[in-house]
Amino acid sequence: MRLSDAPILERGHIFNPSYVLVTAPSLLFDPTVKPLEGMADGSVLFVNSSKEVQIVQPKKVHTIYRDITELALKHIGRDILSAAMGAVACKLSGLISLQSLVDSVEEELAELGLAADLIEKNVQLAKECYSSVESISLRGLDYKPSHKVVEVQYMGERGIPDLLSMGNTILRKTGSWRVFTPIVDKNLCTACGICYIYCPEACISLDEQGYPVINYNNCKGCLVCTVECPRRAIKTERETIWS
Amino acid sequence: MSEKSDKNGEGDHMVLKMLTGSQAVAWAARLARAEYIPAYPITPQTEIIEILSEWVRKGEMEAIFVQMESEHSLLTAAGTAAATGARVFTATSSQGLLYGFEMLYSIAGWRAPLVLVNVARALAAPITLEPDHNDVLAARDSGFLQFHAESVQEALDFVLLAYRVAEDNRVLLPAIVNIDGFHLSFTRERVDLPEQSTVDEFLPEYKPVNPIRASEPVAKGIPVLIPPLYSFFKYQMHMASRNALNVFREAAKDFEKMFFRSYATVEEYMLDDADTVIVMSNSFAAVGKQAVNAMREEGRKVGLLRIRLFRPFPTDDIVKSLRGKKCVVVVDQNISIGKGGITCPEIAEALYHLEDRPKVILPVIAGLGGKSISLEEFRHAVRVAERLASLKAGPDGPLLLFREDEAMLVDSLLKIASGG
Known part of the structure; x- marks a missing residue:
């Protein structure tokens, strides 16, 4: 606008x-x-x-x-x-x-x-x-970013847009996108593994007993798991602060 | 379909609205009473055809809207429909324009006028959604006229002007109106939405030459295996395009009388006493003007020349604006790999034979893939040009505007990509 x-x-x-x-x-x-x-x-x-x-x-x-x-x-x-x-x-x-x-x-x-x-x-x-909220009027803000021009060097092979480090999604902490957090209620969970299959981000793994473990660093909070769980064993909680 | 209806009537006055570039060009197509809209979606063009399809569905716009299966089909349908005498509007972007590329030359060769909005988006690979002008400038030799818009208002106005010029019997060539993706397409700006009856007056009914009719066969774009014939017809297209310069000027005069906005082929910004002139086109020119303002405050005599009409190339107006200046800094937001910017050689050629040609014409590459151009980058380019002028030297290649903070970002991302 x-x-x-x-x-x-x-x-x-x-x-x-x-x-x-x-x-x-x-x-x-x-x-x-x-x-x-x-x-x-x-x-x-x-x-x-x-x-x-x-x-x-x-x-x-x-x-x-x-x-x-x-x-x-x-x-x-x-x-x-x-x-x-x-x-x-x-x-x-x-x-x-x-x-x-x-x-x-x-x-x-x-x-x-x-x-x-x-x-x-x-x-x-x-x-x-x-x-x-109240209106806050501003005047005379002065900010001068420093933008130094530099020469771009020829980088040979490094200058080709190839991605060599596969599986780098974990570096992007998409867990920060969540508004609601899925939480598995172990008392209700039967370790059927449905949530593990449905998670579109592969953020659910299974522990040794076959119970789901959610990777909260990367779970985006889409809540597909809570919908698909046949026992309604995955509850949601509002995420107030992500750390 | 040629019968005028009052469906589009908006009362007696122009309406001020906050519109995105997408909405503005959709309105222009509606006000121009486009009758046929072949479409295929691509980011960042999709909003345009969504709006038009909705208007057609609701009966607010009397047109036939067809979703095609590709841009190649889209352009074929658009050109053939124009050859039957329909007023045709369509829009695409980037990879879509390239996918339909073959048909650009055919449509222009049929001398079938229509208006195509290109929502500029840099070309793959690597893939991006942000704008530069390698897509629209790839089409520069096709015979399409090219209008390049800086603002949402210009986007709307240029579609109307493009129909008027393209359909003129002295021209009869299709036209592209370029609007930058995101920066214009998805940005709301204040727009004077013209009144339907005034647009009707400005843009009379399209009267096609030798239209294809079921009962009166005409072959368009016939094979010419005799080389002189090919040469003849191609040069006819060139002369028609050159005619478009004066046809545009006439149309712009009428446009100003009716809509109170005046358009020359180029815009001069603080040029009168300027020693150094930055040449730009499209929406990033606004940032160039901001840099001119800042440098003026520092006491530097800098101005900006913006090219609105890129094809036909307004050589005379560019010469008028740039002769006698000390330095010209041509900021190309595109790159011809292995050469440099596309506009700069065209500017240099226009000035070459003048006694009072600028001492330095500096080719600059900036804003590729939507990269921002900061004040310091403009300052740097102007300083380089002025230093060359004082040394009586020429540039040894294009100057890429790129910043230290950006280089650091690239470096950190390359490290991630290589696993290092």
Whole structure:
């Protein structure tokens, strides 16, 4: 979204954001996301989290925590956060009125073909999120990233896009994506192995007795296992903080 | 199907809307009353055809929408439908454009005007979804006219202008409108959505030349095994494309009267007193302008020239803009492997014979695969060009803009990939 009275000449990557909204606290520590990069003194960080998170941040950043997922579960019954986070951004910036927010949530979700009752639930969610934070106006943020130009060397064989280290998925800790965690109730589990077969990410292995063991480093929380378990032995718990 | 209806009417005034590039070009196709839309999905083009298929399904747009089985079929269907006299709209991207590539030359050779939106995405391998212009520029020799958009508004306006120029009897060539994937296709910007009746006035009904009709057989794109005939017909296409320069200028004048936005073949940004001029095209030119602003504040006389119409190549306007300047920095967001950027030699050729040609024309490669171009990278390119000018020396190859932080990222990923 690009809107201003003057022409906006920034495009693509935003090197020095004034407001950063993070949908899950686990993203704060994700080395491929790096949401805090380029933030200046006095900028605003919003984290969707039920708890405060220890952040190493060299800049004086105004940080706000709210549990928007809880509100989404309350209003929609699912962790769908687009209207919620949009509402927070509108309010924080102080640029968008509640009415404009409601109008655009209704318009955009109608464009997507959503049913009227689901649109109304999103509107209620957006309204509650809007009132859950205060506007923080910013002025005179000064951040000058240092971007040194370097020469690219010819790398021979290393410069060919070949992937030699197979099985490197474990390096990407996709466990941080979970909103709900599957937990096996050993009292109910019969070691039938159905969950092991169905897990689309091969994150379930079987122990010596044949009971499932979930690899929480990489389980994305898709919950296919909880649906497929014939004994309903895999419960779910909301993930509040991932470590 | 040629009968005009008021279904698309939006009242008496232009409507201001926040639209993505995808929505804007879909609206342009609708306002142009495109009658036939052959489609095949590919990221990042899919949103365009999703919108159009929905409008057609709901009866909001009077057109025939057909999902084909490939881009080769898509382009064949598009070209043949245009040859029957239908107004045709379609869209693709990257690998899709290349998959249908053979038909680009055929359609242009049939002299069948239609509008194809290319949502720029860099070519595999390696695979990416982010934009550069190797896809659209691969089609530069085909005979398609090429319009390159910087903003969502331009994306919409260029589709309308493209129909007007392509269907003009002095031209009769198909056209590509290029919009950068993500940066335009999925970005909402403020757009003046034109009113239907004004578009109808700007864009009269398409009157095909020798259309294919069931009762009146016509053979299009016939075999010519006599070499002079081939040579003759190809050069006719070239002259038709050159005609498109003035046809575009005429159309742009009418467009300005009706829609209050003016378009020249090139855009000059802070050029009047500039010593050094950055040449760019498409959406990343906005970042170039931002860099010009920053360098102006530092007291450097830098400007930017943006190419809107790439085919036909607006040689005269480029000469007017660049003659007498000290340095020209051509930022190509594409790479012809083994040579360098595609635009730079075209700019250099346009300027070569002038007495007052720039002292340095620096070929720069930047923004490949959607790589960001920071202010420091622009500054670096300008410094290199100005140093060469003071040394009375020329560049010894293209300058790749690449940063230390990016080199470190590449290094760490290469380590993972090699298991080291």
